[in-house]
Amino acid sequence: METKELMEKATRFHGHICPGLAIGVLAAKYVLEHGFNYSPNEEVVAVVENDNCSVDAIQSLLGVTYGKGNLIHQDYGKLNYYFYNRETEKAIKLSIKDKVFEDKKKSKHEKIKQLLDSKPEKVFNIYEIDFNPPSLAEIEDSIPCDICGEPTMNSRLMFYENSSMCIPCYKAQRK
Ligand SMILES: [Zn+2]
Numbered sequence: 001m002e003t004k005e006l007m008e009k010a011t012r013f014h015g016h017i018c019p020g021l022a023i024g025v026l027a028a029k030y031v032l033e034h035g036f037n038y039s040p041n042e043e044v045v046a047v048v049e050n051d052n053c054s055v056d057a058i059q060s061l062l063g064v065t066y067g068k069g070n071l072i073h074q075d076y077g078k079l080n081y082y083f084y085n086r087e088t089e090k091a092i093k094l095s096i097k098d099k100v101f102e103d104k105k106k107s108k109h110e111k112i113k114q115l116l117d118s119k120p121e122k123v124f125n126i127y128e129i130d131f132n133p134p135s136l137a138e139i140e141d142s143i144p145c146d147i148c149g150e151p152t153m154n155s156r157l158m159f160y161e162n163s164s165m166c167i168p169c170y171k172a173q174r175k
């Protein structure tokens with residue numbers, strides 16, 4: 001797919017056009033051209049170290065989504081993106097080059113156009129990395145919280161004063 005089509009598809013999902021989305025489109029474009037396909041299941045897993053607009057391009061274009069569990073957010077505030085292909089055991093890291101944000105005089109639309117006209121290699125440092133992806137999403141039993149009764153994932157239940165309870169109830173008990 002051309003960059004323009006990828007941007008259109010990402011914009012339909014994200015809701016608006018912005019430079020962050022363009023950055024995510026470029027990352028996805030690079031990955032799609034280097035041994036990765038759209039992931040209907042969990043063939044591809046992405047680890048992202050930010051939660052800005054760019055992540056929506058990655059979700060919509062690569063099929064790595066929060067709900068499927070093959071999109072992992074590490075809250076480090078860094079524009080780093082890691083992609084793992086479970087079928088081929090190929091892994092790529094893209095890390096934004098700091099120069100990309102230098103030109104503060106450009107308008108939003110000029111920035112978007114400039115990004116979309118760029119080769120991903122100009123915007124990112126790109127590395128082949130070892131294949132050590134996060135483990136597959138696990139399906140877990142839910143058990144009702146003793147306080148509110150709402151089903152809660154077993155591993156998230158807290159045990160306090162002889163009751164097992166969800167995290168919000170635990171926090172309320174401790175106040
Ligand atoms: Zn945006």
Ligand SMILES: [Zn+2]
Binds near residue numbers: 146147148
């Ligand atoms: Zn509860």
